[in-house]
Amino acid sequence: MDIGDGFSYELRVRYQETDGQGIVHHGNYLTYFEKARIELLRHHGISYRDIEESGLMLVVAEARVEYFQPALFDDLLLVSVTVARIKGAAIEHTYVITRGEIEIVRGFTRIGCLSKDSRIKRVPTWLGGKGDWPAPRSLVKD
Amino acid sequence: MDIGDGFSYELRVRYQETDGQGIVHHGNYLTYFEKARIELLRHHGISYRDIEESGLMLVVAEARVEYFQPALFDDLLLVSVTVARIKGAAIEHTYVITRGEIEIVRGFTRIGCLSKDSRIKRVPTWLGGKGDWPAPRSLVKD
Amino acid sequence: MDIGDGFSYELRVRYQETDGQGIVHHGNYLTYFEKARIELLRHHGISYRDIEESGLMLVVAEARVEYFQPALFDDLLLVSVTVARIKGAAIEHTYVITRGEIEIVRGFTRIGCLSKDSRIKRVPTWLGGKGDWPAPRSLVKD
Amino acid sequence: MDIGDGFSYELRVRYQETDGQGIVHHGNYLTYFEKARIELLRHHGISYRDIEESGLMLVVAEARVEYFQPALFDDLLLVSVTVARIKGAAIEHTYVITRGEIEIVRGFTRIGCLSKDSRIKRVPTWLGGKGDWPAPRSLVKD
Numbered sequence: 001m002d003i004g005d006g007f008s009y010e011l012r013v014r015y016q017e018t019d020g021q022g023i024v025h026h027g028n029y030l031t032y033f034e035k036a037r038i039e040l041l042r043h044h045g046i047s048y049r050d051i052e053e054s055g056l057m058l059v060v061a062e063a064r065v066e067y068f069q070p071a072l073f074d075d076l077l078l079v080s081v082t083v084a085r086i087k088g089a090a091i092e093h094t095y096v097i098t099r100g101e102i103e104i105v106r107g108f109t110r111i112g113c114l115s116k117d118s119r120i121k122r123v124p125t126w127l128g129g130k131g132d133w134p135a136p137r138s139l140v141k142d
Numbered sequence: 143m144d145i146g147d148g149f150s151y152e153l154r155v156r157y158q159e160t161d162g163q164g165i166v167h168h169g170n171y172l173t174y175f176e177k178a179r180i181e182l183l184r185h186h187g188i189s190y191r192d193i194e195e196s197g198l199m200l201v202v203a204e205a206r207v208e209y210f211q212p213a214l215f216d217d218l219l220l221v222s223v224t225v226a227r228i229k230g231a232a233i234e235h236t237y238v239i240t241r242g243e244i245e246i247v248r249g250f251t252r253i254g255c256l257s258k259d260s261r262i263k264r265v266p267t268w269l270g271g272k273g274d275w276p277a278p279r280s281l282v283k284d
Numbered sequence: 285m286d287i288g289d290g291f292s293y294e295l296r297v298r299y300q301e302t303d304g305q306g307i308v309h310h311g312n313y314l315t316y317f318e319k320a321r322i323e324l325l326r327h328h329g330i331s332y333r334d335i336e337e338s339g340l341m342l343v344v345a346e347a348r349v350e351y352f353q354p355a356l357f358d359d360l361l362l363v364s365v366t367v368a369r370i371k372g373a374a375i376e377h378t379y380v381i382t383r384g385e386i387e388i389v390r391g392f393t394r395i396g397c398l399s400k401d402s403r404i405k406r407v408p409t410w411l412g413g414k415g416d417w418p419a420p421r422s423l424v425k426d
Numbered sequence: 427m428d429i430g431d432g433f434s435y436e437l438r439v440r441y442q443e444t445d446g447q448g449i450v451h452h453g454n455y456l457t458y459f460e461k462a463r464i465e466l467l468r469h470h471g472i473s474y475r476d477i478e479e480s481g482l483m484l485v486v487a488e489a490r491v492e493y494f495q496p497a498l499f500d501d502l503l504l505v506s507v508t509v510a511r512i513k514g515a516a517i518e519h520t521y522v523i524t525r526g527e528i529e530i531v532r533g534f535t536r537i538g539c540l541s542k543d544s545r546i547k548r549v550p551t552w553l554g555g556k557g558d559w560p561a562p563r564s565l566v567k568d
Contacts, residue, residue: 015322015332016169016315018162020215020478025158026486027460030453031300038299038358048299049358052446060452064490073162074322074333157464157474158457162336168344169318172311173442180441180500190441191500194304202310206348216464216475300451304444304499311442357446 001128006082007040013075023070029105030063033095036081037111046126050136055116056124061090062110071097071104086128089113089120143270148224149182155217165212171247172205175237178223179253182235188268192278197258198266203232204252213239213246228270231255231262285412290366291324297359307354313389314347317379320365321395330410334420339400340408345374346394355381355388370412373397373404427554432508433466439501449496455531456489459521462507463537472552476562481542482550487516488536497523497530512554515539515546 011032019025037058038048051058071077078098085092095107113121113131123129126139153174161167179200180190193200213219220240227234237249255263255273265271268281295316303309321342322332335342355361362382369376379391397405397415407413410423437458445451463484464474477484497503504524511518521533539547539557549555552565 014315014319015161016167016318019157020160020162020164021483021485022162022164026489027158027453027456030456031298034300034453035298047358049356057447059447059496060493062490062492063452064488066488067486070485072333074331156457156461158460163341163343168347169311169314172314173440176311176441189500191498199305201305201354202351204348204350205310206346208346209344212343214475216473299445300453302446303441304446304448306446306448309442 001041001044001046001083001126003083003086003128005040005044006080007036007043008078008080009036009039011035011077011079013071013073013077015073018073021070023072026065026067029065029097029107032077032079032097033063033081033093033107033109036079036095037093037109040081040083045139047136047138050138054134054136056121056133057114057116058091058111059114060109061112062108064108066106068103068105069099071099075099077104083128084108086123088129089122089131091123091127091129143183143186143188143225143268145225145228145270147182147186148222149178149185150220150222151178151181153177153219153221155213155215155219157215160215163212165214168207168209171207171239171249174219174221174239175205175223175235175249175251178221178237179235179251182223182225187281189278189280192280196276196278198263198275199256199258200233200253201256202251203254204250206250208248210245210247211241213241217241219246225270226250228265230271231264231273233265233269233271285325285328285330285367285410287367287370287412289324289328290364291320291327292362292364293320293323295319295361295363297355297357297361299357302357305354307356310349310351313349313381313391316361316363316381317347317365317377317391317393320363320379321377321393324365324367329423331420331422334422338418338420340405340417341398341400342375342395343398344393345396346392348392350390352387352389353383355383359383361388367412368392370407373406373415375407375411375413427467427470427472427509427552429509429512429554431466431470432506433462433469434504434506435462435465437461437503437505439497439499439503441499444499447496449498452491452493455491455523455533458503458505458523459489459507459519459533459535462505462521463519463535466507466509471565473562473564476564480560480562482547482559483540483542484517484537485540486535487538488534490534492532494529494531495525497525501525503530509554510534512549515548515557517549517553517555
């Protein structure tokens, strides 16, 4: 995986994800972003479950969301994620969620790599960094 | 803890817990019940966190909810739990949630005791059963 | 739609849906069931959003879940729903969720039809009942 | 309400709010912030439910969270909110969540005032702004 790599997936808004204003609760977009990161990894042949089983944790260190338009129950959204920056122990992603031509939200997250005992680890080479954490068994060889 | 023991706590409905119908999403009552079980334990001097740290897991095996009236954002609810039955590896609880005089939901759960490696364990004596799992360190001695 | 009608959809477990036991939180299955009902309607050409816009609310009156095996993060689950009974103002569904050959949960819900001002309404004919609520505009004519 | 006004409340982490990493899922802090805003209003004699009933919606336009330490199941957290800025149609809040001496997260939100038909409205005087939206009936007169 490398800077600039991206992925998009379609998501149907669930009833449970709306709130009393009849729109997607603003906290749920972080869950949509999380799913985007996991699907981006899968697209590159990497299972996040295997990463965690190898003892490496990807932990959210910062998140930002800008809300432009509400999304409604049953909306079909396109969630797009891009790798914006990889440096040291951190991976930064940016996100755009759209419904047709309409931009719903933009987002940003910074993820840190930690071992299970909470030590900071450089992003491993198979995630685009310079760290030496062994690749998870699921990693598809190109 | 014994059959018939109970506990009640007050809960303020969060905005996030409502859905597009403007009422508490029906799945959230299971979370309210879960909190009631944990507070019931605490009332008896038992920390559920300590139980899990001791390697004993209390896992939901069955749940039932009957919905009588909707609860709304900001409602102040009274959540009451009672230990209904303890047998073998299972503890059964019943629940009533009210807003003033109005009954909102009634519920039932059956919880099973499992070791971390998923073996069925008899309910320990300190939870009202006949099993011999050691008491968690937090248990207040009477 | 009629008794015996059913539908299945595949669902990938999200990280957010797991809890500290590393398994899907037991309350989330009600959300999976809800999505199954909505997809079943869509499969019959009916948009639940249109139903609510017409002023008819389908409200959960009772729910039951039996939990057989835990589901884990990233599991690919098959969620199946069947219309079990339609009577008066109520529709009953049953559910089975499996991962491959393994049964994860079984469920049951009873849904009531209400007008927006909370009057009980018979299940409309286009949902398999005998009520006369007008069909939503999305309904595909056969 | 005025710039600099603040409020703190104690919150016990629910089991459902943790994820497979055994820590509070990062999206849930936005729900904790939301509850802080609502309790801050209540502390000033204002019911958010009444605000919405008057037709004024307070909608999240931007949110940021920095995560310093994980919070665990059953942790007792102190959630503090401060009004940082009121300008035009927007109210900005900052947040700090601590467990004892330990800082868990810091946050920021920008809220916009909208009428039910989605027109931008200046923050009303009773919320510290210059708009003329009528005060909700719950507002305690000093």
